[in-house]
Amino acid sequence: MIEGARILLGVTGGIAAYKAAFLASRLTQVGARVDVIMTTGAARFITSLTFQGVTGRPVHDDVFGSLPDGRIAHVNLAKEADLLIVAPLTAHTLARLAHGLADDLLTVTALACTAPLLLAPAMEEHMWQHPATQANLETLRQRGAFIVGPLSGHLASGASGIGRMVEPDDLLGAARYLLGRRGPLTGRRVVITAGGTHEPLDPVRFIGNRSSGKMGVALAEAALDLGADVALIHGPLAVALPWGVEAVAVESAQQMCEAVLAQQPTTDVLIGAAAVADFRPAAVAEQKIKKQPGGGGLTIELVRNPDILAVVAAQRALSGRPLVTVGFAAETENLHANAQAKLAAKGLNLIVANDVTASDAGFGVDTNRVTLLALDSPPEALPLLSKAAVAAQIMQRVTALLRGQA
Structure with a gap:
C-alpha cells in the first residue's frame, strides 16, 4: 500500500531533523511520493535542498504559498495526502497541533488534512515528562493520532533519558501499517x-x-x-x-x-x-x-x-x-x-x-x-x-x- 502513496512529511526544529532526511529517502525508495513541509525552526538544522535532493520534489515552507500549478498549497497538499507524518515533533509544534493553531504551513495543513496523523516526538526528557506535554499528547491520541516513541538514550544536551526520536525504519514500518488499514x-x-x-x-x-x-x-x-x-x-x-x-x-x-x-x-x-x-x-x-x-x-x-x-x-x-x-x-x-x-x-x-x-x-x-x-x-x-x-x-x-x- 505504500507504493504510490502520497505522504506529507512535516519537519520541525530539532536536532533529529537529520533523521527526517533519512526517512524521506526511505519513503521515496519504496515508491511513495513525499512532499516535505519545513517549519522555520527546521531550517535552522537542515536545508530544504537536502529534502529536495532525496525526494525529487519541491519543499514547502510558506503558509501563503502556492503549488507550481498555482493551487493553494495547504489546501491541496492536505487534500491529496494519504498520510501526514510529523518527524521530529517538537514540544512546541505538539502543543500547537493539540490546540488547533494554524500559524504556519505545517499546522494549517494539519488542520485541513483528513488523512491519518503519525507523530514522532523528540525533545528533552523533562519537556517530554511535563504534564502539559502529556496532556497535549492525550488530546491528540483521543483525536486518533498515532504516536511512535520517543526512545531512551543520549540526548542533544549530553544527558541520557527519554526523548530520542525513533529511527527512520521504525517510522517506515508505522507508515506501512497505517496505510495498510484501508487494504x-x-x-x-x-x-x-x-x-x-x-x-x-x-x-x-x-x-x-x-x-x-x-x-x-x-x-x-x-x-x-x-x-x-x-x-x-x-x-x-x-x-x-x-x-x-x-x-x-x-x-x-x-x-x-x-x-x-x-x-x-x-x-x-x-x-x-x-x-x-x-x-x-x-x-x-x-x-x-x-x-x-x-x-x-x-x-x-x-x-x-x-x-x-x-x-x-x-x-x-x-x-x-x-x-x-x-x-x-x-x-x-x-x-x-x-x-x-x-x-x-x-x-x-x-x-x-x-x-x-x-x-x-x-x-x-x-x-x-x-x-x-x-x-x-x-x-x-x-x-x-x-x-x-x-x-x-x-x-x-x-x-x-x-x-x-x-
Whole structure:
C-alpha cells in the first residue's frame, strides 16, 4: 500500500531533523511520493535542498504559498495526502497541533488534512515528562493520532533519558501499517508462524535448524500492508519484527503448537512458514551433559513433535477455523511430489514449495524461488524473487481464496 502513496512529511526544529532526511529517502525508495513541509525552526538544522535532493520534489515552507500549478498549497497538499507524518515533533509544534493553531504551513495543513496523523516526538526528557506535554499528547491520541516513541538514550544536551526520536525504519514500518488499514484484508486476522524451533537437550544445548525467520516476517509485513490484523508466532529470529504485529515468542515445537491452537478460534488465515522440528529429545537433562570418559559417543533418543498443521486440520473440521490454511514444504528432493502429498494430507488450501538446497533460496538468504500448489489449479512456479516479493504473491493468493469463500 505504500507504493504510490502520497505522504506529507512535516519537519520541525530539532536536532533529529537529520533523521527526517533519512526517512524521506526511505519513503521515496519504496515508491511513495513525499512532499516535505519545513517549519522555520527546521531550517535552522537542515536545508530544504537536502529534502529536495532525496525526494525529487519541491519543499514547502510558506503558509501563503502556492503549488507550481498555482493551487493553494495547504489546501491541496492536505487534500491529496494519504498520510501526514510529523518527524521530529517538537514540544512546541505538539502543543500547537493539540490546540488547533494554524500559524504556519505545517499546522494549517494539519488542520485541513483528513488523512491519518503519525507523530514522532523528540525533545528533552523533562519537556517530554511535563504534564502539559502529556496532556497535549492525550488530546491528540483521543483525536486518533498515532504516536511512535520517543526512545531512551543520549540526548542533544549530553544527558541520557527519554526523548530520542525513533529511527527512520521504525517510522517506515508505522507508515506501512497505517496505510495498510484501508487494504482488502481489513478486519481479517492472519496468524503466521516463523523461524525455527529449538528443542532442548540440556540447559545449554538444543537441536535446531538453519531457519532465519525472514520468510515469515516478510509474510507478516505483506499481510499488514493489506490491512490484516497479524499475529506472528515465532521461534528465534535473525530479523527485526514488523511494526504493528502482535508477536508471540516461543522456543519449542510444542510451545508453537499450543500458541497456534490458542489463536485458532479467531483466525481467518493461518500460514505455517516456520521450520518446525519434527523430533525432540525424549528426555531433557537437568544439568549440562558432560563428555563421556574415554572419548565415548552419545546416544540421544528422539520422539515425534506434534504436526501443527495436521492438528489444526483436525480442529478445523469441527470449527471451520481458520478459513484458509497455507503450508510450506521445504524439501531437498522430489519437491513437487512431496509438496502435493502434504497439501492433500493436511487439508491445505495452498502450499508453498521450495528446494532448500539451492544457494539463492531457502534458509538464511533474502531471496526465494518457490512453486505455489493448490488442489484446484496447476502448479505456479515463481522466478527467483526477494522474499518480500514472494510474500506479496502469496498474500494475493490468500486474498483471492478468502474472496472465494465470501
